[in-house]
Amino acid sequence: MHTVIARMLEAHGSQDHISIHWFGGEPLLRFKLIREAMDRLGEAVAEGRLKGIAYDMTTHGGLVNDHVAAYLAQHDVHVLVSLDGGKELNDRARIDKKGRGTFDAAVRGYETLRRHGVDVGVIVTSSFATGHELAGGIRDLLDMLEPERLHVNTPQPTARGWEVDGRIFAEQLGEAADL
DSSP, rough: OOHHHHHOOOOOOOOOOEEEEOOOOOGGHHHHHHHHHHHHHHHHTTTTTTSEEEEEEEEOOOTOOHHHHHHHHHHTTTTEEESSSSHHOOOOBBBBBSSOOOOOHHHHHHHHHHHHOOEEEEEEETTTTTGHHHHHHHHHHHHHOOOSOOEOOOOOBBBBBBBHHHHHHHHHHHHHHTO
């Protein structure tokens, strides 16, 4: 981590403002490492070696607790929690290693972030399991969570290729846009 941060600081001068987005798998599995990097980069800003930093994070929300949420709020991290609709729809597509749905844990994480004043939104990813119901899933999330921001991610390819029909995806986005 130290080498990565050193190279970032070498590549960006004291007049540069950088943006870092923590994502991929579940970034909060490495929260200690993220915190270390953010602390070191914060020191670089305080010392004038970097003008500023903007942070974003995409998380499934299940590892968010008061400690994590307070730290993210303190550092003005903009967070997106991955949810693909209401409980039934989300839990059809998003399950943990034990085969249980992740909706309840994601909502708990979302609410904890919100309670701590984090700029938190939702990101929805269409999949084979949810593609035909994307607009309804978005409507359910808007009604239940009333997020300030809701993003729609592109469908993600699998080992079998693209499982979401582009026409259906476009139709569902069009229907969601009318909400």
